[in-house]
């Protein structure tokens with residue numbers, strides 16, 4: 079089906095941000111951590127950057143899983159970052175997770191990173207190169223990349239089925255957002271074209287669940 083872009087890139091409306099923060103994304107966030115583990119056999123003790131971090135559940139999970147990692151987490155929506163700050167304080171991970179309010183493409187990051195992460199941001203972007211450009215601009219040679227997102231279904235009917243299957247108990251605002259996100263998501267082929275345009279041919283694009291794709295691999299510079 080044809081892509082329908084999200085009405086707004088940022089989730090900066092307080093009610094929308096709160097509904098998102100209170101939703102249960104434990105299954106997909108656990109899958110994200112599993113994919114990260116698969117990319118890093120053994121310990122990860124470097125600097126990671128999470129782009130479009132939202133309420134910071136993934137940075138917090140990562141900080142628990144890798145006690146020597148440092149994590150910067152970036153989002154353009156202050157409403158989301160307020161919720162992220164509260165969750166990080168509750169988790170006791172405030173020393174290792176630092177928040178940045180920036181809009182992509184992010185140009186004010188002073189650090190180079192060993193791992194570039196993003197979950198469920200790509201489909202928000204009307205210009206997906208904003209993400210790939212940011213990743214290229216702040217990655218150390220050999221850095222790992224893991225970007226996970228929704229995969230656009232083949233038809234509106236299939237999108238409706240996924241909403242029923244995964245969000246039938248969710249509040250109306252979340253069901254509406256989920257449906258809009260499925261319509262705004264990119265296909266495997268579109269993401270491959272984005273990577274070719276960004277000169278990132280070394281990254282792999284695979285379907286990792288009935289509704290998710292992942293882009294993963296390492297950037298050039300290391301054997």
Ligand SMILES: C[S@@+](CC[C@H](N)C(=O)[O-])C[C@H]1O[C@@H](n2cnc3c(N)ncnc32)[C@H](O)[C@@H]1O
Pocket residue numbers: 087088089090103129130131132133134135136152153154155158180181182183196197198199202203208
């Ligand atoms: C669907 S949420 C995903 C949050 C989190 N990564 C997760 O997995 O739960 C997408 C987030 O990306 C942020 N975002 C969207 N477009 C952005 C942009 N151009 N620059 C920075 N953040 C953006 C939104 O504000 C929102 O918090």
